[in-house]
Amino acid sequence: MPSSLGLTLYNLGQRREQAEGSARPPRPAGRLVWLHAPDAEAVSPMQALARRLVEEDGVPVLLTAPGQITAHPAVLVQPPPNDSPAEARSFLDHWRPEIAIFAGGQLRPAVMHEAAERKIPMLVVNGRAPAFLRERDGWYPGLMRSALARFRGIMAVDESAARAFRKGGAALSAVAVTGRMEEDGVVLPATEAERSALAKLLAARPVWFAAGVTHEEEAAVLQAHRMALQHSHRLLLILMPEDPTRAAPLASALEADDWALAQRALEEEPEPDIEVFVVDNPAEYGLWYRLAPVCFLGGSLMGKGPTRNPMEAAALGSAILHGPRTGLSGPIFGRLGAARATRAVASATGLGEALGDLLAPDRAARLAQAAWAVASDGAEVTELVLTRVRAIMDGDE
Numbered sequence: 001m002p003s004s005l006g007l008t009l010y011n012l013g014q015r016r017e018q019a020e021g022s023a024r025p026p027r028p029a030g031r032l033v034w035l036h037a038p039d040a041e042a043v044s045p046m047q048a049l050a051r052r053l054v055e056e057d058g059v060p061v062l063l064t065a066p067g068q069i070t071a072h073p074a075v076l077v078q079p080p081p082n083d084s085p086a087e088a089r090s091f092l093d094h095w096r097p098e099i100a101i102f103a104g105g106q107l108r109p110a111v112m113h114e115a116a117e118r119k120i121p122m123l124v125v126n127g128r129a130p131a132f133l134r135e136r137d138g139w140y141p142g143l144m145r146s147a148l149a150r151f152r153g154i155m156a157v158d159e160s161a162a163r164a165f166r167k168g169g170a171a172l173s174a175v176a177v178t179g180r181m182e183e184d185g186v187v188l189p190a191t192e193a194e195r196s197a198l199a200k201l202l203a204a205r206p207v208w209f210a211a212g213v214t215h216e217e218e219a220a221v222l223q224a225h226r227m228a229l230q231h232s233h234r235l236l237l238i239l240m241p242e243d244p245t246r247a248a249p250l251a252s253a254l255e256a257d258d259w260a261l262a263q264r265a266l267e268e269e270p271e272p273d274i275e276v277f278v279v280d281n282p283a284e285y286g287l288w289y290r291l292a293p294v295c296f297l298g299g300s301l302m303g304k305g306p307t308r309n310p311m312e313a314a315a316l317g318s319a320i321l322h323g324p325r326t327g328l329s330g331p332i333f334g335r336l337g338a339a340r341a342t343r344a345v346a347s348a349t350g351l352g353e354a355l356g357d358l359l360a361p362d363r364a365a366r367l368a369q370a371a372w373a374v375a376s377d378g379a380e381v382t383e384l385v386l387t388r389v390r391a392i393m394d395g396d397e
Contacts, residue, residue: 005141006109007146024078030060033059033060033098033389034101036064036102038066038106039066040328042126044311045182046065046101047069048184048382060076064080064081081108083133085110085113085114088113088114097120098120101123101124105127107130107148122151122152123151124151124155124165126180144168144169148174154176161177187286188286206236207238208228209288209318211240212242217303221296221351222257222276223352225276226352229275232356234272236276237275248265251278289317294318294358296320300322301347301351309332310333311332311375314372315375317371319342319363319365319371320371321342321354342367
């Protein structure tokens, strides 16, 4: 496809970028799928898609995204290429993807033009609205229309988003309203025998789990627990510090403060008289979310944001309490909040009051059910995307 006037002006307006191919890791052998997440909100759904492609299809995946992210061990994570002709050629020469999938609607005309020249099929998923890079926003005659015309399909989250793509110049036949893909809310594992034994031990006891608590939040969590004990004297707090090495000194401090304490690391059990059960194994988060009807996400009250993905708790049916600091999980909390699936608190007192309220099983269950619905939302859309990707890669489309 010949370059449009808009693309020419777009490329002329960019500073010259030096290709960075030498900094890239080796390309895995065989087929490769390229996924691009333009922002933090798009990362989790693309991680879910990447995980399915790796685990079910055995296809290597390259995920480009801004910032530092943690992905499936088999997924290659790289920063996105600069949107210049030279960098686009260098990037695609190195990775040679079989298909490229872009989330949201961010347009990178230089990269997309080069991909189209190489006949690499391209899709938009979780489409919201087409837009150029913020630093490259401007008026380029016909550029948005020509960029959108290069996509095999545009899967929009709703009708409003679909209208935005059609207005931008996408072919009517290419745009479909499919909804939002699921978040990467992998269900954390737990040993069933361990869960069953602890569930019997804790039968009829109210339990809450403080997950990944920062050092600065420990006093607030304990104050909230003390408040709630006034109304539910058999309440058990399962306390997991963010840093596992903090568990032993924390336990010593609790004993000095006359808390009835048990430590998982010492193979002690949360007997009926125990008020705080200190746990320290990050591999057991799934166990505690399953056992605790209510959880507090550490890092959200006095940290930089939750130390754990909120969807982990949501997927396992634990009602979520959190502070005002949402960090990189802001978009997830936005969705949970819109569904009335979490309870936000601003202080230790607020945490204690909210905890006391959620000790009523019906209230915790309503919150947990709403959170589970959000966590499981989008599974059918991800399946639809996978079916489309597989059809393209198999030559059936």
